[in-house]
Amino acid sequence: MAAFPLPPGSVIGILGGGQLGRMLAQAAARLGFDVAILDPEPDGPAARVAAHSIVGAYDDPDALKALADLADVITYEFENVPAGAVERLLSMGVEVAPGLQALQVAQDRGNEKSFLNGHGVPTVGYTVAIGPGEAVESARRVGVPCLMKTMREGYDGKGQRWIEHPDEAFQAFQDLGGVPVILEEAADFVRELSVIAARGRGGEIAVYPLGENHHEKGILRRTLAPAQVSPQLAGQAERIAIRILEGLTYVGVIGIELFEMRDGGLLANEFAPRVHNTGHWTQDGCEVDQFEQHIRAVAGWPLGPTAPIARVEMLNLLGDEAEGWKRFAAEPETRIHLYGKHKAKPGRKMGHVNKVKPLR
Known part of the structure; x- marks a missing residue:
């Protein structure tokens, strides 16, 4: 050891x-x-x-x-x-690091929701189903419209279906592979936010400013950060992050997706026990980015400062959009991060750019 x-x-x-x-x-x-x-x-x-x-x-x-x-x-x-x-x-x-518990909880959406609620982190209402008939009853119980997701795996909008009428749940269950699913209430949210946070081996915690996220077809398209939020909302997000990190005895960086509701509250959508796409803005917008922070945490080093040094618009480059590198390279405010993938496919993340502006 x-x-x-x-x-x-x-x-x-x-x-x-x-x-x-x-x-x-x-x-x-x-x-x-x-x-x-x-x-x-x-x-x-x-x-x-x-x-x-x-x-x-x-x-x-x-x-x-x-x-x-x-x-x-x-x-x-x-x-x-x-x-x-x-x-x-x-x-x-x-x-x-992160430990086995974080992985096991995050891999099962039912366990994840149960963990979050059990640690005082609010989420949308939900129920689970292991068969098509049960999926129909679950849709009636949760109410429509509702979102059906496979309990395990699925990312970037994959493995999920919107249910507009309870009877649709039978076929949707089959279309998703006939595997256990979770049905979630529709969230009437104002915007999607995320918080990137880290916990070190000594229990110290560092939280980054919130990001505001915009998706297209289930894939993150851009993040604006630091997001324009009130101190009260930022405090809510920090408390959510701390409850999750401490509940998992976590070591490393975590990404937590949030819904800002019309009443000013936050609901947790899900968390990822790793560095996160919505934290890519930190590479050019913070004193220490999420990747270095994660390495610091798992290696037992002190956590670095999370203070913003710039305002950033992070744009994911999907498919052949990375071929625009010449144009991006000519923009003095743009920082290019390409992933070195050999083959571009529609919707595949080939890189991202951070468009940097001064803090105001």
Whole structure:
């Protein structure tokens, strides 16, 4: 078992080799760490900027053993890593952060809602269903319109359907794969916000300013930050973040999606136990960005300051939009972050830009 804080030259393992792993590896390198990536795909975005690359399935015992032998601490870049993989790593005596509980809660939307409500964090009303007939009854109980989501997996609008009439729930359940689902009340919200926060190994907490998020077809299109919010609303968000972080005995950065309601209250939509797309603005808008903050936390270093140094509009570059890099490079207020993905597909996140303006 490693002793914390980890000194420079230590190895940080990352489960997942996509763009979040890439930006975590870049942040770790700035702090003097080496990074080992485990990913099923060879030559992914993260592997090309890391010191070590292991190609293998997340539940491959040999690949996990190779990662455990290399790394002093292991983290993950997305929440759909099999919980069993983390259990195996822990059984080998390697530290994993965030911990197993955070992963298990975030992987099941029913468990997530139950956890949030149980820790004083309000959400929309919901119910769960494991069969098509039960889905119809659940839609009647929750009320329509309601949103049906698969209990596990699903991202960027995938794995969900709006239900306008209870009888539609039967076919929608089948269309979503016939797997357990959660049905959520429609939220009459003013806007979508998010808070990025971190908890260190000593229990210290750092919270970033809120971001205001705009989605298209279920995919985040842009984040404006710091969001224009009252001190009261910012305080609500901070309290929500603290309750979640402490309830999970969390170590690392977390992203929490929020609904601002018409009465001025906040509801938690969901959380991601990792760095988050809505926190990309921090790379050019804060003293220490979310990626460095996560590395600091899992390595046992002091957390860095979260104060904003600029106002930022973060724009996701989807599909062939990344081909506009020449135009973005000519804009003095624009900072380009490309992920090095080899093939552009419609809706695929190929990079993002941060358009930076002075704070006012």
